[in-house]
Amino acid sequence: MFNINENYLKLPGSYLFSTIGKKVREFSEANPDNKIIRLGIGDVTLPLVPAVIEALHGAVDEMGKQSTFKGYAPDLGYEFLRKAIADHDFKTRGVSIALDEIFISDGAKSDSGNIQEIFDVNCKIAVCDPVYPVYVDSNVMAGRTGEYIAETGRWSNVIYMPCTKENHFAPELPKEQPDLIYLCFPNNPTGSTITKAELQKWVDYANKVGAVIIYDAAYEAYISEDNVPHTIYECEGAKTCAIEIRSFSKNAGFTGTRLGFTVIPKELKCGDVMLNSLWARRHGTKFNGAPYITQVAGTAVYTEEGRKQTKEQIAYYMNNARVIREGLLSAGYSVSGGVNAPYIWMATPDKMTSWEFFDHLLNKVNVVGTPGSGFGPSGEGYFRLTAFGTYENTLEAIERIKKL
Numbered sequence: 001m002f003n004i005n006e007n008y009l010k011l012p013g014s015y016l017f018s019t020i021g022k023k024v025r026e027f028s029e030a031n032p033d034n035k036i037i038r039l040g041i042g043d044v045t046l047p048l049v050p051a052v053i054e055a056l057h058g059a060v061d062e063m064g065k066q067s068t069f070k071g072y073a074p075d076l077g078y079e080f081l082r083k084a085i086a087d088h089d090f091k092t093r094g095v096s097i098a099l100d101e102i103f104i105s106d107g108a109k110s111d112s113g114n115i116q117e118i119f120d121v122n123c124k125i126a127v128c129d130p131v132y133p134v135y136v137d138s139n140v141m142a143g144r145t146g147e148y149i150a151e152t153g154r155w156s157n158v159i160y161m162p163c164t165k166e167n168h169f170a171p172e173l174p175k176e177q178p179d180l181i182y183l184c185f186p187n188n189p190t191g192s193t194i195t196k197a198e199l200q201k202w203v204d205y206a207n208k209v210g211a212v213i214i215y216d217a218a219y220e221a222y223i224s225e226d227n228v229p230h231t232i233y234e235c236e237g238a239k240t241c242a243i244e245i246r247s248f249s250k251n252a253g254f255t256g257t258r259l260g261f262t263v264i265p266k267e268l269k270c271g272d273v274m275l276n277s278l279w280a281r282r283h284g285t286k287f288n289g290a291p292y293i294t295q296v297a298g299t300a301v302y303t304e305e306g307r308k309q310t311k312e313q314i315a316y317y318m319n320n321a322r323v324i325r326e327g328l329l330s331a332g333y334s335v336s337g338g339v340n341a342p343y344i345w346m347a348t349p350d351k352m353t354s355w356e357f358f359d360h361l362l363n364k365v366n367v368v369g370t371p372g373s374g375f376g377p378s379g380e381g382y383f384r385l386t387a388f389g390t391y392e393n394t395l396e397a398i399e400r401i402k403k404l
């Protein structure tokens, strides 16, 4: 007689986006003539760039010929992609990452969910609040948390690091000592970043207390300010305490194509055991990373045309972010983010809750955003707007909000 993993039953389920969907559906059924503008999407909207499409076509043709057909990909991923990553993402930042420290995968979501499997079930995790939900959910399923406490919106046995206006949406070092620390900068949902000097403090802390930082750099390509680190390995000592997770989703539009990677330096050890070899073992036997076709497409992102074309897309989104940010600021709203990230985090006006403001925007000006409380209790009273819409719609949405 089998038993289930009861930890799965602890998850209350993610009602955030289904509730948003339901409310928007009901509104548009009742008001079929109103034009709804969505600034709540956490997904890219521009098509794959020409350099990537060309590479995809080429790789598809190779798969159709006996002489160039490819079967299972190598465990860590194709060397041509890992070399492009090492050269362009790390060497250009003065960081030396060996090819066997890079593990190609089907995305940062899988990696950030799966990475906890190489750690003991008794490890205590620390997360930012508000936060991308995958870090906590995967640890809940693994049995690393206690129960969900509805009144506080938090799990027991998890260390929460509030990111609020007072600390400029950057977490402070926790008072209680964690074993695993999840950090994501530039951040989803707040759009905040931390400087290299601030990140160095986390690296020093992790090395001192023997914790591992799991650093999600999915929005690295959106960084515009010089003092914001592009990789945690720019910090001294990071190789002995940090794992970095990256994605092609937000920098090159691969949300539906699926490609990402994780870096685990060989210096990162628990006693004599390299975490790199733990992950390699798991990776090689359980997954095959990403398809050849996708890895060829990802490599095209690093070519001269690929870099130029993807940069233009990011510039397009960040121009939307500027429109949102400047528009809201001029209308007197309290706004952060949108400078190094495609997310704008605004305080709701007139002490409205996040959901009250959601309804207000939808009903009054037909604009959809994401209630901040959906990302954690410290997100209450905040609202997330995203820069992934079209320029015309973004402009119109902000003009409407200004007239509120």
Ligand SMILES: *Cc1c(COP(=O)(O)O)cnc(C)c1O
Binding pocket: 106, 107, 108, 109, 110, 132, 184, 188, 216, 218, 246, 247, 248, 249, 250, 254, 255, 259, 260
């Ligand atoms: C979108 C996003 C990712 C990307 O995940 P993929 O699985 O690569 O699409 C990773 N982390 C955060 C915080 C994100 O918002």
